């Protein structure tokens with residue numbers, strides 16, 4: 498069977514150009530309200546592009562639906578995020594080596610923040626092959642100092658204050674960026690044994706100017722992300 502890649506983005510802005518660049522493009526029907534699914538080819542690679550909506554529930558629902566309906570060989574989550582580490586600046590790219598839900602909190606029963614009780618692991622690891630190819634693709638698009646690899650944390654909150662930021666970095670000091678969907682997609686991909694990768698361009702620094710920065714840089718940073726995805730699709734085809 499022909500290999501298929503699935504790309505999930507939360508917002509229209511994150512999937513619009515990608516879906517428009519598909520060849521033999523079609524808008525597929527989906528049983529869910531407000532879950533646009535575009536099919537076609539990306540760099541000659543069969544692809545499905547989905548706009549899932551914001552937050553972990555939307556992300557998980559879309560991921561499971563896409564896996565059931567299209568049986569993708571790879572699941573990629575593409576979008577923007579707030580930088581947490583001082584080295585990670587607006588316009589940089591983060592390749593997630595793994596992801597955690599930073600807002601999962603059962604500490605009252607002695608679990609560390611982010612730990613999902615009764616699950617073998619709460620840290621979801623990206624597919625190493627996909628990660629290596631994405632890194633190669635990224636190096637064709639961006640200067641090396643703008644590319645970072647490491648932990649991505651997700652939660653149902655837009656992080657835009659020092660307090661929120663510190664709460665996260667205190668528990669996850671190695672986290673490079675924060676967003677609202679990646680770890681949910683990663684969890685669904687992992688339980689289905691579908692290789693996954695989270696790719697995020699930095700739109701803000703998760704601080705008190707984040708809402709303004711997000712609005713200002715969103716459309717500026719997405720094209721570079723899309724370039725990386727096009728290159729990645731081409732490398733996957735080779």
Ligand code: SAH
Pocket residue numbers: 507508551552576577578579580654655656657675676677678700701702703704707711
């Ligand atoms: N302005 C939007 C809401 C954006 S929510 C609206 O009004 O509809 C932020 C989105 O970008 C989420 O999908 C999340 O994954 C990502 N994101 C970017 N910066 C973030 C931050 N600082 N904290 C959390 N998520 C962030």
